[in-house]
Amino acid sequence: MMRNARVFFLATMLLGMAVSQVRAENAFIVLQSTTSTENSGLFSYLLPLFTKKTGIEVRIVAVGTGQAIKNAMNGDGDVLLVHDTAAEQKFISEGWGVERHQLMYNDFVLVGPSRDPARIAGGKDAIAALEMIAHRKAPFASRGDDSGTHKAELRLWKEAGVDVKSESGTWYRELGQGMGATLNTAIGMDAYALVDRATWSAFKNRASHRVLVEGDRRLFNQYGIMLVNPAKHPRVKQREGQAIIDWLLSRDGQNALASFKIAGEQQFFPNSQP
Amino acid sequence: MQYAPAQSKLGAASSVLPVVGRSLTYKRDMRTIIDHVDAKFGCSRGVVAVLGPNGAGKSVMFRLLAGLLTPDCGSVTWAGLEPDRLRAHKIGFVFQRPVMLRRSAIANIVYVLAAAGVPAKMRDEVARHALEQARLLDIAKTPARSLSGGEQQRLALVRALATQPELVFLDEPTSNLDPGSTAAIECLVQRARDAGTRFALITQDMGQARRLAAEVIFMHRGRILECTPAETFFCAPGTPEAASYLEGKIVF
Amino acid sequence: MQDLTHAFTTAFQLIGSLDPVLIEIVGLSLKVSLTAVAIAGLIGLPTGALIAVGRFRGRTAAITFINALMGLPAVVVGLLVYMLLSNSGPLGALQILYTPTAMIIAQAILITPIVMALTRQTIEDLKVEYDEQLRVLGRGALQQTATLIWEGRHSLLTALLAGFGRAIAEVGAVLIVGGNINHVTRTMTTAIALETSKGDLSLALGLGIILLTLAFVANAIVMAARASSQPSYV
Numbered sequence: 218m219m220r221n222a223r224v225f226f227l228a229t230m231l232l233g234m235a236v237s238q239v240r241a242e243n244a245f246i247v248l249q250s251t252t253s254t255e256n257s258g259l260f261s262y263l264l265p266l267f268t269k270k271t272g273i274e275v276r277i278v279a280v281g282t283g284q285a286i287k288n289a290m291n292g293d294g295d296v297l298l299v300h301d302t303a304a305e306q307k308f309i310s311e312g313w314g315v316e317r318h319q320l321m322y323n324d325f326v327l328v329g330p331s332r333d334p335a336r337i338a339g340g341k342d343a344i345a346a347l348e349m350i351a352h353r354k355a356p357f358a359s360r361g362d363d364s365g366t367h368k369a370e371l372r373l374w375k376e377a378g379v380d381v382k383s384e385s386g387t388w389y390r391e392l393g394q395g396m397g398a399t400l401n402t403a404i405g406m407d408a409y410a411l412v413d414r415a416t417w418s419a420f421k422n423r424a425s426h427r428v429l430v431e432g433d434r435r436l437f438n439q440y441g442i443m444l445v446n447p448a449k450h451p452r453v454k455q456r457e458g459q460a461i462i463d464w465l466l467s468r469d470g471q472n473a474l475a476s477f478k479i480a481g482e483q484q485f486f487p488n489s490q491p
Numbered sequence: 492m493q494y495a496p497a498q499s500k501l502g503a504a505s506s507v508l509p510v511v512g513r514s515l516t517y518k519r520d521m522r523t524i525i526d527h528v529d530a531k532f533g534c535s536r537g538v539v540a541v542l543g544p545n546g547a548g549k550s551v552m553f554r555l556l557a558g559l560l561t562p563d564c565g566s567v568t569w570a571g572l573e574p575d576r577l578r579a580h581k582i583g584f585v586f587q588r589p590v591m592l593r594r595s596a597i598a599n600i601v602y603v604l605a606a607a608g609v610p611a612k613m614r615d616e617v618a619r620h621a622l623e624q625a626r627l628l629d630i631a632k633t634p635a636r637s638l639s640g641g642e643q644q645r646l647a648l649v650r651a652l653a654t655q656p657e658l659v660f661l662d663e664p665t666s667n668l669d670p671g672s673t674a675a676i677e678c679l680v681q682r683a684r685d686a687g688t689r690f691a692l693i694t695q696d697m698g699q700a701r702r703l704a705a706e707v708i709f710m711h712r713g714r715i716l717e718c719t720p721a722e723t724f725f726c727a728p729g730t731p732e733a734a735s736y737l738e739g740k741i742v743f
Numbered sequence: 744m745q746d747l748t749h750a751f752t753t754a755f756q757l758i759g760s761l762d763p764v765l766i767e768i769v770g771l772s773l774k775v776s777l778t779a780v781a782i783a784g785l786i787g788l789p790t791g792a793l794i795a796v797g798r799f800r801g802r803t804a805a806i807t808f809i810n811a812l813m814g815l816p817a818v819v820v821g822l823l824v825y826m827l828l829s830n831s832g833p834l835g836a837l838q839i840l841y842t843p844t845a846m847i848i849a850q851a852i853l854i855t856p857i858v859m860a861l862t863r864q865t866i867e868d869l870k871v872e873y874d875e876q877l878r879v880l881g882r883g884a885l886q887q888t889a890t891l892i893w894e895g896r897h898s899l900l901t902a903l904l905a906g907f908g909r910a911i912a913e914v915g916a917v918l919i920v921g922g923n924i925n926h927v928t929r930t931m932t933t934a935i936a937l938e939t940s941k942g943d944l945s946l947a948l949g950l951g952i953i954l955l956t957l958a959f960v961a962n963a964i965v966m967a968a969r970a971s972s973q974p975s976y977v
Contacts, residue, residue, distance in 0.1 A: 247841060247922075247924075252940060256937075256940060256941050261925070276841065276922070276924040276925075276927055277924060277925065278841060278922035278923070278924060279923065280922075288829075290831075291829045291830055291831040291832075292829070292830030292831055292835070293829050293830050293831075293840055293841070395940055396940070397939065397940025397941050397942060398939070398940050400942060401939070401940075401942060401944075419941060420941060420942040421941060421942040421943045421944075422942030422943070422944055423942070450830055450831075452830055452835070452838070554875075557879055558878075558879075559875055559878055559879055576881040576882075576883060577881070578881075579879065579880060579881025580880065580881055582879070583879075584875075584876075584879040586875065586876065590872065590873060590875070590876035592873075592890070592894060593893075593894050602890075603880055606880045606881060606882060606886070607880075607881075
């Protein structure tokens with residue numbers, strides 16, 4: 218009797234699974250992107266506009282930049298959207314992507330505790346701020362995960378002439394985590410951190426942390442978008458993937474990007490080249 | 492109620508008697524528990540009691556003959572052939588502690604009937620009848636494991652008899668029971684014996700042995716020392732070990 | 744502490760308003776984990792029981808191995824299944840990465856050792872008790888196994904509950920193979936991870952409270968079903 222019950226239960230489950238799989242087969246693409254972009258809320262705002270226009274569902278897999286690129290190299294996505302220009306160019310030159318398009322930019326900001334031990338608040342010079350943090354040995358939380366944000370951060374340290382690798386584990390803490398987790402930890406350890414503006418605007422667990430340094434041109438953060446190369450991965454949905462790239466680069470798409478606001482402020486600045 | 496043999500697998504399977512052990516030897520951890528023993532059961536209609544001090548090998552011998560253990564040397568045959576699963580239901584076994592399945596009393600009996608190949612429609616009726624004969628019908632639906640020790644053991648015996656075995660091994664069936672339950676068990680044994688079932692009984696209760704046994708096998712240190720009619724054994728045991736045993740002395 | 748009280752209010756609000764997003768992710772969590780448990784049961788129960796009853800060379804090694812697999816980290820399972828299902832992997836043609844099917848597979852792999860190991864132990868203990876009685880009735884290995892499984896049904900149900908608990912609570916495997924895609928592969932645990940990374944700790948905690956309640960209710964249902972099928976305690 219129990220055996221029959223189990224068989225019935227399993228059959229129902231499998232049937233349910235099969236049915237739900239069939240139902241999901243409307244047109245969709247997988248877009249590999251970063252946690253910071255997803256966490257800002259941009260995609261929830263933007264993509265329904267695209268789906269309404271084209272009927273193509275966009276499924277976002279949001280992971281660290283490195284993982285997004287790796288997934289795209291494995292062909293587990295149709296489109297890649299990240300913010301690490303050097304890595305993106307390498308992706309193209311190695312043949313994994315078709316063509317890289319500049320999409321939009323936002324900026325990074327330096328956040329830290331209100332009590333600001335390194336006295337960087339209000340500054341406009343990111344490099345000077347980092348020098349002061351290093352000099353004071355004030356705690357700094359780094360993503361440490363090879364992401365676009367992390368690489369931008371490392372470039373800034375290099376320009377400031379600070380060898381953070383040698384300080385790792387002391388005031389400089391490499392966390393190996395995404396933006397949100399890094400911020401949670403930074404707040405927990407009263408540390409400074411580099412974060413993209415959109416993630417910070419959407420972040421809810423701020424405690425006493427606030428933006429201390431912003432506006433430096435060197436904090437510029439460029440986003441690129443590219444189609445995964447169908448020559449390497451024949452199952453890539455070329456037509457639909459190209460559709461979203463074309464839309465985002467078009468006037469409509471670029472306007473939509475610009476119109477995304479958090480607390481009334483624009484977060485992303487479209488800069489596609491015609 | 493005897494169900495017609497043609498209606499069930501029970502009668503159709505061939506006999507297991509006599510149950511014969513030839514030159515049986517069984518060792519465990521370097522100790523020889525059974526030492527070149529020859530035994531034959533199921534020949535006479537009377538109950539055969541197997542007596543002897545602890546460690547004599549009585550339980551092991553029963554298990555060898557019932558096919559539960561494999562001898563290190565020697566052989567066991569049932570009606571001249573090797574023991575096999577198809578005929579297993581013709582041999583019953585009641586253990587010292589009853590092993591009850593986690594289901595009702597009647598379900599326990601239905602289980603063994605199913606195992607013996609009794610057709611599904613007949614099982615319930617046969618089981619009820621068996622319980623009724625043993626005056627256990629009122630606990631038919633009770634979970635077997637919540638019965639008292641005496642009831643469980645009576646149920647175990649009824650269960651063993653339900654498949655109409657030719658020979659039933661009883662391994663100290665009443666050593667943990669109160670006199671009332673003991674008497675009930677002995678009564679069941681006598682009734683079944685009168686109806687034709689053969690019994691082999693291990694007991695430490697000399698009163699029980701005197702009440703039930705027609706023949707006695709006396710074992711000591713893995714060997715059979717005596718095999719005599721019961722009266723002869725109790726009045727005039729042939730070996731000093733048996734004599735000491737009957738006197739209640741510790742036999743080494 | 745503020746986050747904690749806010750978490751409770753958030754949880755009640757979400758449940759009370761029957762928030763459609765909440766229903767969606769609860770539904771997906773249950774679908775994935777229950778299916779995984781069903782698969783784990785179908786594979787783990789008979790296999791665990793047969794290992795318990797059987798005698799073969801390498802049996803001890805097999806038991807040690809299965810017991811060790813109970814400690815498989817979910818994220819490792821996720822990674823391995825990802826590599827199998829990836830477009831560059833051997834099973835890429837199936838195109839089931841980033842779907843609930845992939846999540847079910849990953850969780851099934853994760854919890855089958857638990858069900859198998861607990862079944863094996865339960866049946867082995869029962870075997871000690873029933874072995875002689877069943878053999879003297881002429882039961883063969885398969886019949887003994889079936890009987891022991893029925894005899895051990897309460898403990899085996901607990902084994903399935905243990906598997907369910909592990910499945911519904913894990914995030915490492917479903918995150919990697921599912922991708923936490925909104926409306927497609929977002930479960931309770933991946934939603935909690937997401938809200939935590941957004942810093943919305945009270946929402947994350949609120950979801951956590953709902954998850955715990957879910958697990959509690961599931962167990963309570965099972966206990967009630969058991970009680971009603973048992974006329975009295977054995």
